[in-house]
Amino acid sequence: MKKIKKAIAVRNARPVLQFILLMKVAFLFVMVTCLQVSAHVYSQQKFSLDLKQTEVSSILTRLQKESDYRFFYNYASIKKLGKVNLQVKDASIDEVLKAIIDNRLPYKIADDHVVVFYDPENMNAQLTIRGKVVDKNGLTLIGVSVKLQGTNVGATTNANGEFSIKAPDNGILEISYIGYEKQIVQIGGRTSFTVTMAETNANLNEVVVVGYGTTKKIDVTGSIASVKGSDIQNLPVSSVTQALDGRASGVNIVRNDGSPGAASSIRIRGTGTINDANPLVVIDGVPSSNPDALSDVNPNDIASVEILKDASSSAIYGTRAANGVVLVTTKRGTYSQKLTTTINAYTGISHTTKYIDLLTAPDLYQLKRERYTNDNVTIEAPWDDPYYSTQRTDWQRAILGTGKVNNADISITGGNETSTYYFSSSYYDEKGILDKAYFKRFSTRINSEHQLKPWIKVGQNIQLTYGESNSYDNLSSQTGLLFSALRFNPAIPTVNDDGTYGSSKDFANQLGDINSPYATIQQNDAYNRKYRAIANVFAEIPIYKDLKFRANYGFDGTIGRGYQFNIMDTNQARQTTNSTLTQSETETYSNLLDLFLTYDKTIKKSHITFTGGYSSQNFRGSNFSAARVGYDNATTAQRVLSQGNTLLTAAGTADDPTGLQSVFGRAFYDYDGRFLATLTFRADGSSRFAPGNQWGYFPAFSIGWRISNEAFMKDIDWISNLKLTGGWGELGNQNVKPFQYISTVVVGNGYGTNGYTFGGAGANGAAITKTANPDITWERAAMTNVSLEAGFLKNKLNTSVTYFDKNTNDMLIPAVQVGTAGLLTPPDRNIATMNNHGIELEINYNGGNELKYSVGANASFVKNKVTKLYGPNAFIGSTVYGRSSQEISRTYEGQSIASFYGWKTAGLYQTQAEIDADPSLSNDSRKSAIKPGDVRFVDVNGDGLIDGKDRTYLGNPNPKATVGLQTTLNYKNFDLAANFTGSFGLSLYNADRMQGIDPTYSFNLYAETINRWTGPGTSNTIPRMTLDRANDNYRTSDLFIESGNYFSLKNLTIGYTIPATLAKKTTLSNLRFYVSGQNVFMITNYSGYTPELGYTNGNVQRGVDVAQYPSVRSFTFGLTVKL
């Protein structure tokens, strides 16, 4: 079965891809759904009238003009009431109506309208009423429910937005449609009319997607952020993850690398664990084994993204929900919907937002020489050769160019009475600012649904994606590409006169043993390809009245192919002595089966919903790679594996399995719209743990009180919604390496894999690489959530404030690895605990009439603290930086994860007297080697010498606050949307600057070193020029800690929709043009490329600048066409 699935996925990919290739030349366009603000107003108005012998109908007309009430009545019946006198002062509507109608006709007063019943005599006069329902833009609405008030007679609009219904001429129609205000229409004898629907103003009637179902937003008792697809479409980003930045409180998008297609991390309510802290990603009900699934989805296919933040809402995914859940729902057609074709296209260019100021060759030459003069030693070659005092290349500008982004997609959607469909194809092509760095994606989606019989509905979602990318290493402080550009000597030309690439090889110990970044790019020949299918089929069967059964089978399969040709180059400092070609293939897939029941019942004032069932998902993976070394002919035509001289490696694994089994249930209870409760339970078994420890049980509950629905709130009209919710629950995390309950022995041949050489032949070797922890089990996160939501001014203004407290318990951390254990990787143990708590604020305002506008702001304040590790002085180390392997980040008990750790400084020694008098050096054997112009380190432990024991906490890279601000403006045919984001209260470690101002290295230096210490008072921050490292001036210290605060305009889009009348003439139903800027500006004091540094070693190192890919500013022009 599995094999067949895979075959289908691959075979179908080809024709689809060809089709998309054709689409590449096709046209594009953009659509934006504008928020429509309803005109409904409610009031408790008083009337003062003095009228003589006036028609009742005229009085009602006048009342309607002067108040917010609207009247619905049968004209003929009212006419019969004739003329009346009316004299009232400060009368309520009730009093007025009593006076004029005087019990001659029945009527009913609702809070915003008055219905005057028709004369019962006319009740049987049935007419066929025809009508059409449109939105404010005149576009037809399909599937709108039309109902005759007080009866069960109803109809829905067809594909042309038309309906017909039998009704009395004085009947009243109720017209309702999800997302729109209900319209009450008096037939008034008409037989044909057009109804214009207005979109709802507040989110209250919105439906949000929750695990295994949907719910109305007003019923939600947990904490769910919802982002509409329309808000994140046509942004020039490769993944929806980047588009989510700043759009929801409690959701922090951590940009790790600006390379095209690079995945950002999502952190929901802080970093919850030292292990994989990415949320579970569920695409149309298929939980993905891999969070990068989001970059495979065409953002324009997305209808909504829901982020389940608290325990209660995510507990239904208890298995993997400890880090929150991201639910992606793609667009679907609706029944009886006219075929709509939408084309989007945009194109744009991008540039780096920043260059670092570096020394030019003459200044560098001078400073390099000054080192020897200061040390009183002879100047070494090549610093006596004026060749190196001539500026030849600005390496940053030699490699950072113009990037391009192009996107084109088409979607076709519609439906008839029994089927719906949504089809889309897209092409996204991003070329990075570094040559040959790119990300391309072709994707096709087919979503459909069919009501086969009244008792069964089936449907499917299929997404086929082909992705291709290439990127450079920008994290290594030995070979990183931007690192190399910042360090490579500026006197070296990009290309020598003889056509070879400029090189530092001849003086590598003086110019740096790094390769020309320009040569690296020119010689680069590599790609990664990815073929992915995410698909599910489902069937829904109403078993009995309110009880529904749903089965869902999902498949997620990826085939990855890698190709890398490293060409022989002995001209560079880091030589490649032989050409090598490596090709690899990986395959991962998972099968999902969900079977669940949904029961939905309203009994009087009680509303009960139950969802429960069974779920299982298994994962398999395998990989294969081979490499050959030695290419006699290294031209591109011969770069295939077979042409290599010697087999270097051939390796593979097959069928790495993991699996999950789950039973889950969720009960929701609502009493009278006032009291709400949700109870969730999930039991999960994971194969990642040893038999006996596999099952975890995860309960959660939450309750809500809709205070605004209480009787005592009825008169407080400025509050339109007030809801208090709270809950608690436990969630699991099993995303650690599988089979840790078994040890590992690695048998291999060669350098890295335990092999050796005897008698001139390779011999297999074996070693234990990992010990076992038979007790390993679930990591658990317990979360408390309290939230208050309030809507004001008829829900124009919505606010919420949420407090959460999340404790991760039994956190899996590697048992402390003492060096005497050698190279053994210790297994994870359920030892540690971590706390994240914080406050989330959201405020949204929608206003305006002709000029409509909305402003939404959110802020999250999260405090992370590791509350328990192995013991009070224990820590978890992290990756080290540079040639001398400097530690920068340590995670200690009592501190935030990934805090900076090093020495404190107190400026520079200005005079020898200061050194002589410094008690911090009284016992320091290095004292005689320390000179004025060296850094004065703080003797934290007061033992009279500076050593490793003086290291201490230096800063926290996790932001105290993150904010987002979205604003939209609509005026006539113009629209504008802006998204601002910001991070505050965090420290960054500028490791690149630490090395960039260090003259003991052989590299180029930052331009600021021109302001180095040259005598007392010249500088207190940039040490003297020297080759002497006795004082280790550039050890990890607070000299390189900087504030990471920033506020940025992530995106600004301005659009113009051509008037409908004009569009019609061109046979288009809608046409919009726009320009969009990404990373438009950033306000920050941070001195490196970008303060958005991200993670550089799992979760245990963050905010360390190792010359990551800079932020890229792009501007795009696009259009959206609806045919």
Place this chain on the structure above:
Amino acid sequence: MKTKLTLYTLFLIVIGTASCKKDLDLDQKGVYNTDNYFKTETDIVNGVSGIYNLLQQEDYISHAETTFDVASDDYWRSGDHSEDEAIENLTYDASNAQVNYSWRYKYETVNRSTNIILSIQKIPTMSAAIKARSLGEAYFMRAFGYWRLMLIYGDVPIITDEDYANLNFNIAKSTTEQVRKQIESDLLKAIDNLPESYGASDRGRVSKGTALGLLTKLYMYWEKLPEAITTGEKLIANSNYALAATYTENFTRANVNSTEILMSVQGLQNVVTNDYTIYYIPRAWGGYGFSQPLQGLANEFEANDPRKAATLLSVGDQIDIGDDANTDTFTSDLSSTGFAFRKYAVFYPFGSTEGSGPDHNYAVPLMRSADIYLLVAEAKIRTQGAGAGDALINQVRRRASSALAPVSGAGMAQLIHERRVELAGEGERHQDLMRWDKVNLVNIAAIYNLPISKAPVDQGKTVTFLRPKHYYYPIPQVEIDKSGGILKQNPNY
């Protein structure tokens, strides 16, 4: 209704079959573990190869180990590892990266060896010869791990077989004396079990001679000079460990068959990179240009000693590095000190059909018989007086060149000279000087401050050798931090 009933039934069946328990009880494929490995003779032989594997790791012998001779007056660190500068100038502290790397690799050697020693007893059927050899290799390698630990750190924890079986690694230090006894005990077992020599296909394994050699060295560092003489003479008397015909062949491709090489890192092109070559040859020739010899070492050679040309590349020397038909000239811009080690500069000759550039099929010597000859000579001089070591010293000198005048009545000065020129760049000098300094035979602090003991760029620096602090390196600070108080820092750090 019938339809519905069918559906219900179907539903139940699907649930029943789908929730099959086997979805969670999964088997690993293609991975061995301690329950299914180290059970057969092949597994044991592979496990022993796994111990040897560590010798070639960059953070063990090839880079980390050479840095522990950087402080010596033989060579200058070069390169851009600031931690090496601290080691060179004796300004290192317990956080020094090299001090840190070194520790884990040696304990990995110890632990892999212990695993073999414990596993081998449980193998039901195994050839007696392979069993004895493997056991001997494991005992030797464990001794070698502790030997390097003891030289570098002094007092270190001993992981007993019981500790290893219980994965109990957080252990307090034993004294240097206890560590030496541990090494002696393992070496004696190794001597009992190891064969004297090997056939061609097992070339590169440690032999009885290797164990005898290391035991001799242990006794010298232990100041047990009579024991050193007894043990060393066993080795010297055995023709399997005779000096090679020429000095130079120890440092060429031909050395793979040399009887003199007691222990080596075996290389194999494209499989096992010979890091010594990469680290020692100049940048422009495909290496990293680390460990550049100092003027003092060049001065040490007698005028007619061919070992100078075999050891050093000096300005004007010719060498075929294989890049074109001409021989290449060593020029001053290839080194900051004006010298490079030729010992490790092994290249494919121009036109070779085997390969080009540095030749990794060459074995890096880690212990040579000549070293043992000179140690025994030293022990004799120190126990029996000047002249007692003449015969052994002259064997070494005569092998180097018949033009070298034989010594007569040689005392420690001649021995110290001979050890330096014979073993330059082989990691012995710093340890020798400290060993002699401890018994007042030399003044290491004075030697290290001679201008010829320092590179041109370090001429302005004062190197302060503090006794006893600098006899040992500190225990890595990170290990002290991780041990939670169990591991104590060496005194003076």
